[in-house]
Amino acid sequence: MKRLWWLFAAGLFLLALIVQWPAAWLAPRIEQATQQRWRLGSVRGTVWRGQAVLYSLDRSSGRWHPGRRIHWDFVWGELLRGRLAVQTGLGDAGRVRLAAGPRSWSIEELDATMPAEQIAVLLPATLADYGWSGPMHARARVFSCQWGRAGCVGRIDLSWTKAAVAYVPGPPLGDYQLRLTAEGKALRFDLATVRGRLRITGAGELSGGALRFTGEAWANGEHAGNLETILQALGRPGAAPGRYLIEYREKIR
Template sequence: MIAGLLRRKGPRRGWTNTVAATGWGESTFAELAWDKSRGAAFRWGVAGAVVGALIGLIAFAPAAWLAKGVASATDQRLLLSDARGTVWSGSAVPVLTGGPGSRDASALPGRLDWTLGVAGLGFEIRARHACCLNGTTVLRIRPGFGRMAVTLVPPAGGWVGQWPSAWLSGLGTPFNTLQLGGALRLTSPGITFESAQGRWLVKGRADVELIDASSRLSTLDSLGSYRLTLAGDPAQAGTSQLTLSTMEGALQLSGSGTWGAAGVRFRGEARAASGDEAALSNLLNIIGRRDGARSVISIG
């Protein structure tokens, strides 16, 4: 009888042990699943914080970053001084300098305001400067693999901006010696500068006009007005044409050259109009190499 009771209770004890073992396993698996879920949530939280920080950093990137980029791209000849705001919407004072180590500097009056936004596959900069720009000037930047294109959108009226010629004195020699008066005007029907394989290609045209120029090196109230044209040359890929001409004036300037992978190569000359030789003699000595009545201009 006792043996019979033991035989009946044997399977019952086995069933109890199995339940206990199964309960322990389910509890362990639940804890592991919870730890795994908590670890994944933590990683997602960290990732979200990092992404949020990056978005905030980009959205509120200080204007000083753009100023550093412009200074680096121009070898510190164009500075955006006292930059305020963000890369996307800011302002600064444009300053011309002679480059690293130069003591020459010349600032424009007022502040240059800009906004930067995404446009298609690139970016668009819209700039305003009450003293010097014709309304809103638009630059479109299109980056690519190993190349970048910057396009100046032609403004209404054709002229982009006008600056005092005295601003050039910030570039140092020879402008700080010439102490030019008058105005610089930039006009363009549209022009694109494209960087490819380390070279800049030009498509379109731009004219820089020096209007009613004067100099402290001459007793004349006005030297004249001049035009320097930069135009892409379809016949010579990677080379742009430079042309200097006199619009009117006592000082006669002319010349031509190219801008390409080898840099700027230019040959020109300066002469005095009949009757103004004495008044322009000192200036002709500064402009280039004197050769009789003319002064030879050579770059590159």
């Protein structure tokens, strides 16, 4: 009887440890998963329910910049479906549910806004170093991937407003729509301009360790400024005067 009591007490102690598992445990995991480009600060609560400030790395200066405060709640009901799921909120900036099961992980119910510079640090290769800025709103119902890079399926729609790049002086370039579509091991993206002084349309793909994009761009309106000179350097003349064919190729390490 005494032995059973000790086992019961040990079980309660273990359960208490699990329930009170500190949220700080997540910080190094987030940093590792994002290749040291995101980290959590001012972490409070537990793994199951907590909050923190999301920091992003400025790769050019090596400094960490604070972003939005996020909070999360473990969705216990998903255990009945054999999944782990966390509902994450960004205050008035939106929400997203992150889920993982034995065979796949997924991004669900995504409806959130983040600064482009905080998202850009996650981009592959030199794309992250162009000094992106402007709010970016993302929407997706379900975007899921198999473990072990076996392939993904789903779509994410991005709206980028007041888009700007540090290398292009002057007012914002414009507002753009970017659609990401996962097709197995390939990620296709389609870009269109809503409005702005830089008009660009095109499509590309990330697959087989290579990033490819082909499109057409042109300067627009009285605020076009020095865009014409930049487009001449980046592209080659298109079918119509003032339009330029843009091609981008880069190997992803």
